Amino acid sequence: MRSAPTILHLDMDAFYASAEQAAKPSLRGKPVVVGGLGPRGVVATASYEARRFGVHSAMPTAQARRLAPNAAYLVPRFTLYRTVSDQVMGLLGQLSPLVEPLSLDEAFVDLEAGGTADDTASARAIGEQLRDAIRAVTGLTGSVGLAGSKMLAKIASEEAKPNGLLVIEPGTERDLLAPMSVRILPGVGPATGDHLRRAGMTTVDDLATAGEAELVRLLGKAHGVALHRMALGYDDRPVVAERDAKSVSVEDTFDMDLHDRVRVRTEVERLADRCVQRLRAAERSGRTVVLKVRRYDFSTLTRSETLRGPTDDPTVVREAAARLLEAVDTTGGVRLLGVGVTGLADYTQEDLFAQAAGERAAPEVPAQEEQDAGGHGDEPADGAQEQETAEQLAARRWPAGHDVCHDTYGHGWVQGSGVGRVTVRFEEPESPPGRVRTFRVDDPELQPADPLPLVRDPVDYSSWPARLPKSRSGPGSSGGESRP
Missing domain, CATH: 3.30.1490.100 (DNA polymerase, Y-family, little finger domain)
Known part of the structure; x- marks a missing residue:
């Protein structure tokens, strides 16, 4: 565990749907659903306007149409999404040699390994500058989480959505996690969550209080030990550049x-x-x-x-x-x-x-x-x-x-x-x-x-982050916050 929040997690906001809205002026501010449109189609991404109607990813498209009949339903354009993803990953690669992509729209970055941040202030500055750079190059927004571990950085970016930045100060992990649902932890899906609920554990604090032995009894040694450590805020997984x-x-x-x-x-x-x-x-x-x-x-x-x-x-x-x-x-x-x-x-x-x-x-x-x-x-x-x-x-x-x-x-x-x-x-x-x-x-x-291209003349960030302009006000650059 690190003493400074130098692990960054970036998650682009409603990526496919936001890219479609950026490409199509008539859809901006309106509900957009991207996915398969056939009888057995599934929602890949829904814009935040569509989510207000209860539409979410992995939902059958037929159900989404019942919830939001007036939304725009579009077939994915992966050529566009990959192009934008390459632009974003290029920006991340200039921050550190250790960038771990999780998908087209999500990645971890080890800022300490890149020498771009070594304390809270410098990490926050890089996070804000990154959000500005993404907006200038792609026209889209992303949410940034900063913490001393991968687990907490990902939780921070989720809490910062949409279009925000959240710093979790090392040492505050347990207090932050305690009231959260057990589903916030990696490896706790619907089945495990339901199993824990039946055992009377619904919050992270419940897991921490139950103790390692009880979790091992319920979930087995490997899963039980790992889950107890995460409930206490421990996560020493490194950022891995090559995900083969x-x-x-x-x-x-x-x-x-x-x-x-x-x-x-x-x-x-x-x-x-x-x-x-x-x-x-x-x-x-x-x-x-x-x-x-x-x-x-x-x-x-x-x-x-x-x-x-x-x-x-x-x-x-x-x-x-x-x-x-x-x-x-x-x-x-x-x-x-x-x-x-x-x-x-x-x-x-x-x-x-x-x-x-x-x-x-x-x-x-x-x-x-x-x-x-x-x-x-x-x-x-x-x-x-x-x-x-x-x-x-x-x-x-x-x-x-x-x-x-x-x-x-x-x-x-x-x-x-x-x-x-x-x-x-x-x-x-x-x-x-x-x-x-x-x-x-x-x-x-x-x-x-x-x-x-979503942006006809994007700003040149080839020298980023050395000569990156200071964080500016306006769309896509709202101030970040820290937890506790």
Whole structure:
């Protein structure tokens, strides 16, 4: 445990939804829900305006629509989110060599290792400057927590939301944690929380008072000891710069169960190709191919095959996944399919059988990640495409919220599609709210487009933090606070 709050935790505020609001002037200040829009879609992120209606992440989109029927429902744009995340992580990397990303919108930073802070005053100054820098470079806001440990820094950033900064002074940890719910501690999910509640423990102070022996009796030695230490405010986990991925995988949940065995195999092969795209993007190869099948009754089967050596050959992965599928009974229907690769390595040992087969080259498909939030998949192969309605095909080509460009009207985004039409609002991140126009789904003047930068001329922070301007007043720079 440190004597100064030099571990920083950054959590971007409602990241996906905030990025969409920044990109779309007409949605600012309005409820926005990002996620899968199909019957089985799930909310990835909800704006704070939508949260007032009770919408939250991991909620079925159908339930969210009942709670907030007038919200804007958008399919995720991971290309935009990754671009913004790279900008934010770049700023963090200039603070310290020890940056531990947890996701696209969340990371720990060891300020002491970077020599940028060694006491409360300097840590607070860096936290405020970081929030200013993020706003200037991306147009978005983030909440910052500062403490002497990772656990408390994360708790601080959560307490600071939205768009705030909170410093937890070392030595005050136990008093701060005591009245909080046990669910605030890492490793306490719904099941563990319910188990503790039945034992009469609902607050962190209850855990600390119960003692280590009682928690070990209830939860087992490893979990019980760790939870008691955290209840007392102890957490000596270091910030780890390299979080090496153990696997790469993709999966799709389908709006309607798949019954046609040929269609199921087509989807597995398509997922294998997408998985290899991610594998190659990470400059990795893998040795074990994993197939995941969730059937109509929600039962989930997992099958794996270990190859003779690591590979990133799409043909090898595709054929291995197809072999695994042969051993799975899909009678009754399939609602979810997934393909993954584990046993990752930094090199590739090509499969000799694939080479002997004539080095068949599989066409590479663009990596689309809307399915991670429960959305539709990519366009299927020709044989499967005939089974889809024109409405489904239109939804695939014109996902709600995605960028388009019209030869006459310029850049815009899809508000929705149906009955052979697509409705587009023409506006850009730094323009006033734009006009809405409707076109045929096959209008030759309308094409999909790449996202525009959220900030056209971002401030140059290449010298950050040495010459970073002092924290200024205005949006995105509200003062921080300290606890106790």
